[in-house]
Amino acid sequence: MTLDPSNLLVGDRPEGFRSGFACFVGRPNAGKSTLTNALVGEKIAIASSKPQTTRHAIRGVVNRPDAQLVLIDTPGLHKPRTLLGERLNDLVRDTWTEVDIIGVCLPANQRIGPGDTYLVSEIAKLERRPKLVALATKSDLVSDTRLREHLLSITKLEDELGLRFEHIVPCSAVSGEQLDDVEDVLVSLLEEGPAFYPDGQITDEPTETLVAELIREAALEGVREELPHSIMVVVDEMGLREGRPDDKPLLDIFASLVVERDSQKGIIIGHQGSRLRDLGTRSRQQISALLGTPVHLDLRVKVMKEWQRDPKFLNRLGF
Template sequence: MNDGADNSQNEAEGGDGVANPGHGAVDEYRAGFVTFVGRPNVGKSTLTNALVGEKIVITSPKPQTTRRAVRGIVHRPGGQLIIIDTPGMHRPRTLLGERLNDIVQQTLAEVDVVAFCVPADEPIGPGDRFIAAQLDEAPRAKQVALVTKAEAVPKERVGDQLLAVSELREWDLIVPVSALGDIQLDTLVRELIALMPVSPPLYPTDTLTEETFEQRAAELIREAALRDAREELPHSIAVTIDEVVLLDDGVTREVYASIVVERDSQKGIVIGRAAERLKGIRQRAQRELTAIAHAPVSLSLHVKVAKEWQRDPKQLGRLGF
């Protein structure tokens, strides 16, 4: 990370910008699990990718983009962080929404640290207070508050948000950060590692995620499909990988995938006039797949309808939820 960004932020905050300092000394190797929780679109996935150093979870301004618990591993000489990126906590309207909240609750019960994320550029609201109260479900975990998107507002507003967050509950640590501005990311990693139990490394040093190529491919295709999607369509999109074929050259992959929607009208929207929208999705996703494969990838897409799959237990099971 950029040490210069950390230093400039420290000076701007009149210190290291960390409430409850003193956790930073790491005398023994430490390793453990942290999860970022918060409302949808508070920057959890963007922060995960920035800390891991590679795009392992998709990002989108659309609500409920994250649908699974994805592990990313951060390696430092003094320790290892396993970040579990989870769906945003929300009041569910479908069976899918209930299952996404179940993922969050299960994760809260298992991690060593819970990091509650609140963006610097939005006032704290009922949703934030609801989630802060839910942290009582994680009594064994240390609890940290992160003011995200610190680059988006003047430092005075960051300070105001830090104060507002401090009044929600008792925290072991409060840190302002910015994934896009590379503000205090090294500080955050250092402080989180200091909160972890003494432990040998839990993953090999070359491992950044447990996600398979197929899992990452499905998510990157969905990310491409979410772009420009409007109204309820983002919630209705799922992706399945039907087949991955390794060609005779031993490096080139052919990926065959399906974009799943809930209604025939949505199928037409995804395909677009003269299949132009589907072509754009394929081109964007193919570039991303080639990047994570570090080799050529040829992507074939088709769109199919699974009626009301968000509310159908059997359909949800087939789609991996």
């Protein structure tokens, strides 16, 4: 991923207009993707309680009269066990060096632990350190007393690691608490500059990638702990069905769910295909809502042994 603004500029804006890039980091299930979606105002990143759900650096655009903030939702930094894990960590670290702001998500309903300390200490080592903001996510899940304790813990983390957050903001992407404050704080830290994307554009992700991610999100629901890492979705073919009236379009999507073992294929398909049918229904509804077009979705399940360790397959998927 390259965030070269010279490749993206689309025109001038009023005097004093601010623009720039920010990314959210944090432990798995810290609320990064949910926060990105809430600020953009549309679902562009899938969210799940499963670790390492995010596998791409997805850009979401927040457009305001006075600013354009590009949010980059990245995978969580983790101990890699596969080639895919190593490449995702590289993606995270590359993103850190290219953004203007890093928002560190520290969920208020969890104690600050070694994982948080390690993550922030790694950011502190950067030669060119972006501006840092601490976000006490999931603030709606705790009492005022617990939230105050959490904010004090964040301050102690600053002292422990010898760095300073520009702001510390409690927020909840689910309830909407202080989301405006988060947006205002991030925009206030941007430099003056032109917009990178046209008004109204909320992401530059290819449609096929968004579709594949929505299918994968549906597949993650209710599966065993070891299975989420093994699921990949590939859109094999997508296009409007020929011969349909203009006022009754139908988008045909043919996609493959790739897993690593035959036993996993059985889990995805379910008893007499029940899980796969349910998965297809849920993902089709999400895709249709995203694209505003009725969808016919054809899903197949394929086994590709150890695909997470296959460099050729990972290269083809853009990892």
